[in-house]
Amino acid sequence: EAQVTQNPRYLITVTGKKLTVTCSQNMNHEYMSWYRQDPGLGLRQIYYSMNVEVTDKGDVPEGYKVSRKEKRNFPLILESPSPNQTSLYFCASSLVGGRETQYFGPGTRLLVL
Amino acid sequence: GQNIDQPTEMTATEGAIVQINCTYQTSGFNGLFWYQQHAGEAPTFLSYNVLDGLEEKGRFSSFLSRSKGYSYLLLKELQMKDSASYLCAVRNQAGTALIFGKGTTLSVSS
Numbered sequence: 150e151a152q153v154t155q156n157p158r159y160l161i162t163v164t165g166k167k168l169t170v171t172c173s174q175n176m177n178h179e180y181m182s183w184y185r186q187d188p189g190l191g192l193r194q195i196y197y198s199m200n201v202e203v204t205d206k207g208d209v210p211e212g213y214k215v216s217r218k219e220k221r222n223f224p225l226i227l228e229s230p231s232p233n234q235t236s237l238y239f240c241a242s243s244l245v246g247g248r249e250t251q252y253f254g255p256g257t258r259l260l261v262l
Numbered sequence: 263g264q265n266i267d268q269p270t271e272m273t274a275t276e277g278a279i280v281q282i283n284c285t286y287q288t289s290g291f292n293g294l295f296w297y298q299q300h301a302g303e304a305p306t307f308l309s310y311n312v313l314d315g316l317e318e319k320g321r322f323s324s325f326l327s328r329s330k331g332y333s334y335l336l337l338k339e340l341q342m343k344d345s346a347s348y349l350c351a352v353r354n355q356a357g358t359a360l361i362f363g364k365g366t367t368l369s370v371s372s
Contacts, residue, residue: 182359182360184362189364190364191349191362191363191364191365192305192349192351192360192362193362194359194360194361197358197359199358205358207359208359239304239305245357246357248293248310248312250295250307250310251295251307251360252307253304253305253306254304255303255304256302256303256304
């Protein structure tokens with residue numbers, strides 16, 4: 150089944166404790182992206198990757214890192230999480246261009262205390 | 263700047279037709295997408311427009327006017343399961359990002 154998976158789905162952590170949210174897709178998509186969704190603000194892009202070893206900042210990259218060592222994986226790293234990073238996070242992937250829509254993972258709900 | 267506007271909330275009854283509008287002002291344009299999102303779930307793709315006009319897909323249709331920076335999503339024969347948030351998103355010129363509106367929460371009642 151074609152899908153984007155994220156782990157963990159739910160996470161409660163404390164300020165300053167490094168964490169990684171994994172994202173994996175099995176559709177051989179070149180493009181992958183991370184978003185956060187907050188009430189009243191909608192979906193905002195954190196980082197994206199156009200292909201292996203090619204990453205760039207989105208609209209809200211502060212406090213986050215990413216890597217793209219393999220085509221299928223695009224982990225999101227929070228080196229020192231803070232309470233303002235409490236949010237619902239979505240990973241998405243797509244082929245590049247044309248009518249290609251982005252396929253979203255199920256989401257990771259993060260609470261930073 | 264980039265700005266995408268949609269109404270925050272709409273209500274409708276089962277069997278009715280509802281139109282959700284989206285206006286956008288973006289520095290570039292490379293297609294407009296509509297997504298449906300049920301509470302706590304991932305957005306799922308509904309429609310895509312890149313040229314002016316209407317795209318029809320079953321009970322859902324989407325319209326685009328690039329000169330007016332305007333799109334709408336039309337939902338016909340509403341069902342209770344259509345209660346969800348509907349997200350309008352514009353892809354930037356480079357194709358590197360989707361810029362999302364804040365979403366329209368649609369409540370369908372019987």
